[in-house]
Amino acid sequence: MIVQAAQDPDLVAMARERGAAGINLVGLCCTGNELQMRRGVPMAGNHLIQELILVTGLLDAMVVDYQCIMPSLTDVAKCFHTAVISTADKAKFTGATHISFDPHRGLEIGREIVRRGILAYENRVPGRVQLTGEPVEMMAGFSVEAIVARSAARRSRWSTPSRQARSAARSVSLAATTRRSARTAATSR
Numbered sequence: 771m772i773v774q775a776a777q778d779p780d781l782v783a784m785a786r787e788r789g790a791a792g793i794n795l796v797g798l799c800c801t802g803n804e805l806q807m808r809r810g811v812p813m814a815g816n817h818l819i820q821e822l823i824l825v826t827g828l829l830d831a832m833v834v835d836y837q838c839i840m841p842s843l844t845d846v847a848k849c850f851h852t853a854v855i856s857t858a859d860k861a862k863f864t865g866a867t868h869i870s871f872d873p874h875r876g877l878e879i880g881r882e883i884v885r886r887g888i889l890a891y892e893n894r895v896p897g898r899v900q901l902t903g904e905p906v907e908m909m910a911g912f913s914v915e916a917i918v919a920r921s922a923a924r925r926s927r928w929s930t931p932s933r934q935a936r937s938a939a940r941s942v943s944l945a946a947t948t949r950r951s952a953r954t955a956a957t958s959r
Contacts, residue, residue: 771880827899831887836861851893
């Protein structure tokens with residue numbers, strides 16, 4: 771819902787009124803990977819660099835749920851203008867704003883989260899913005915839907931159980947090889 775809200779013309783206009791060029795949504799960690807695979811949202815990084823992304827000074831809001839959250843995240847955000855927003859009722863973080871996610875009001879909640887990011891943008895300190903390096907190409911994991919579709923296509927070519935087992939073994943091997951290749955490509959740049 772946040773992806774959809776970030777494209778809302780009224781919110782984009784609100785961001786521009788406050789001096790921003792627009793709304794830039796990026797993904798982080800496992801949720802970021804899902805957003806990239808399913809919606810084309812660019813990845814900002816993985817679990818290990820959450821704090822580093824905050825210290826760029828470019829992040830106006832960080833939305834977290836309940837897993838893979840560094841304990842120091844809200845403390846680091848306090849040093850900058852970043853609003854940390856939690857959405858999972860079972861994980862409320864000291865120093866974060868909690869907005870309980872309700873699927874029946876998903877888009878409304880998404881808009882509120884984006885609005886808070888826009889308001890935080892006004893507190894960005896240009897002298898503290900530090901962006902080092904250049905973007906790099908990467909290959910993310912594969913969605914469950916893509917794997918199931920690929921497996922179904924392979925199964926239809928082989929009718930015997932032993933061929934299906936060999937096909938499944940090759941699919942797992944292909945996924946492992948692809949992930950290893952992606953990791954190698956990402957670390958070699």
